[in-house]
Amino acid sequence: MLKLILFLFTPFFSNAQGYTSYFTGNTTNITTNPEFGVCLMGGASENDEAMKWLLQKANGGDVVVLRSSGSNGYNNYLYSELGISVNSVETLVITSVAGAINPYVLDKVANAEMIWFAGGDQWNYVSFFKDNALEDLLNQHINVKNAPIGGTSAGMAILGGKYFNAQNGSVTSAQAMNNPYHPNVTLGYDDFLIVPFLEDVITDTHYDNPDRRGRQSTFIARLKNDFNFDVKGVAANEYVAICIDVNGKARVFGDFPAYQEFAFFVQVNCSNPNPIENIQIGQPLTWNFNGQALKVYKVPGTMNGNNFFDLSNWENGLNSGGTWEHWSVNNGVFASVPGTPIDCSLTANNFEISNFQVVPNPFLTNFSVNGITSAQISLFDMQGRLVFQKQITNQEIIETNLLQSGIYTIQIQEENKIQTKKIIKN
Template sequence: MKYKLLSALLFPFVLLAQGYTSYFTGNSTNITTNTENGICLMGGATEHDNAMRWLLQKANGGDIVVLRCTGSNGYNDYLYTDLGIAVNSVETLVITSVAGATNPYVLDKVAKAEMIWFAGGDQYNYVSYFKNNALEDLINQHVNVKHAPIGGTSAGMAILCGKYFSAQNGSVTSAEALSNPYNQYVTLGIDDFLDIPFMQNVTTDTHFDNPDRKGRLVTFLGKMATDYGMRSFGIASNEYVAVCIDSNGKAAVYGDYPNYQEFAYFLQSNCQNTFAPEVCQTNSPLTWNRGGEAVKVYKVPGTMNGTNYFQLSDWQTGFGGTWEHWTANNGALSQTSGTPSTCTLALEDFSKAAVQVYPVPFSDQITISGFENAMIKVYDINAKLIYQKVSSNATVIDTQNYDSGIYTIVIEKNQKAMTRKVIKN
């Protein structure tokens, strides 16, 4: 069997009135391990075993939490025993409401997890139940403060990016999106949910070969280029393909090519002076040509060991793939052989050595300096986001109303993040 996902009959801990059901496998005594950043994006069919092993290893034997809004325990045995990577426990939490998402039991389990995995389903359930509450804060802390692995498949992959297709009004086909980029089904969330390294300016899409979703992802990127005046980026996977992104932004592609036509796609609007679509408006078909080079695409075959890759730190460097140009002309998508991207990312990296946080410990205020135009976030000891602002050097934060204790400062720029833990007297 090429890939597998086994279901096991477990003894669920059911609290339907409180909006969640728990299925637990393994050691009930929590442990804490040293985790490593890692992101795994699955295309939506059954999981690629080697990609899942890659992600599990970054949990370093800790506790795994599977988040889903429908279904049951199908991941428990698969992650606990079938892949041969030792973990302390696997717990699936099926969350069916905001009350379930913010239940103290659920929050405690997510806070203690060494790895989080999002199952498939309807991504708008995740958005509806997890966004703008304590669970969202904990997931973002898991990645940016704890530096722990995270991943998802299908709907779970769809939300692991800064510019996401929310499916608020249901799904949308390529034909529908290309014929009218502003129809009611093209619903995008912009920088208001999960904050994943290297994914802040990216839109993801799944099931890229079945059905064909190339046209709708191009439409998403064209609409963002039009509405926000920024170069847009996309990552997409065929159904049996996984993209695994390490802490340096190397995105390895897993699949079973050449036995199957299994690819991942890395899309970026070209860095021409005028890069937005020629026609992107309500009730008109999309035209995005720009001399036949509107969207640069690096198409990467997925292999069993993930040998082919693309580098998200520069969006130029890759191995094993081929470049293509994608355009839309009066609502019709075209794909031709292309040339490599020569674009450079708009933001310059910042030096960790130059960033200063003082005084430590602090009392009524704290100053952060040594950077330009970075996102500053402050989390309290419960992983609640209490401050967020894009600032230039230097930023002074009034902390008179902060309680005594430990706080985490996250500084983000150029799709990278650094953290500082500080204490208030």
């Protein structure tokens, strides 16, 4: 006799183990062929068209929602209300590291065709999910399975290679600009999720409520000043979604012109070789460069997502449907004026990269390291074992045919300077 296999909002409580499950759909797992896609949402109600775009990439498979508070609010919405067929939707409310690495949770994440991070507190996500087996599975989902992933609010905040971790709570634009080293300006970099096209990006959400342009500008200034990182920003107003495809085309969904709904793509003005004018502990930030410290492409979000920015080619500013702005901060006061397109193609300082870059990442059989002169390269697997070591020069091709597919830590030692990043072999 056939058993009924459709369960709606079936909760499984395992609070002692740090998680609660809410399940909707077919309890028999299926395996489909998902497609790569990333969806970043600004933090208010979800944009239906953008979520449909992401769900379609699961190809009818199983969806897992990860959150650290709340309950089953996504289950019916993703399973039946959007009209995109999926096998199941399971929300896992994870409240500790023990919950994150519970075998049940790891199994569900390993078998998911789509993962969605809800809003909440990104410090919970960082402290519960980072540096453990769940982090490994999330990176495998993105870079080995090439499956869709996305998040809203705190869930969007953790998807950049550089990120505001909110360890000490949130921070306002005024607080950040008036003291770039405010205790609440807590940043992480290159040590959590590896998302194609977002490795050198810091994201921000709820961009219009409150105005967060100043704080994201400060985040970028801190990362530039402290580590000489060439960091870019991707941000969304509350009701806006940014959907990134396999080619790096970032389509922007919203309800413009009925509402002022925009996404922002922020980068340091490459024609400015000079350091930030004033960035010190306890002093207001000044990053001015004649009012053009940052160049920003502002894209209105529409119902069909026709407007976009090309994340594969920031330097030449390939774009469609938006307008350019210049941003600056002068003595802790933010300013925005109409701007001109960026063109770094003839800028000499654009090639003076002090922090190393692995190209490509993810890679298939070989890669090179840019931004070094001569350095010792070491590769470690996820168990911390040294699997490769060699002295290399800038852009030298490194063959990796003997390495298995997976996630590795690359360490670059150049003179007395040691830097690390995570890389993916497909």
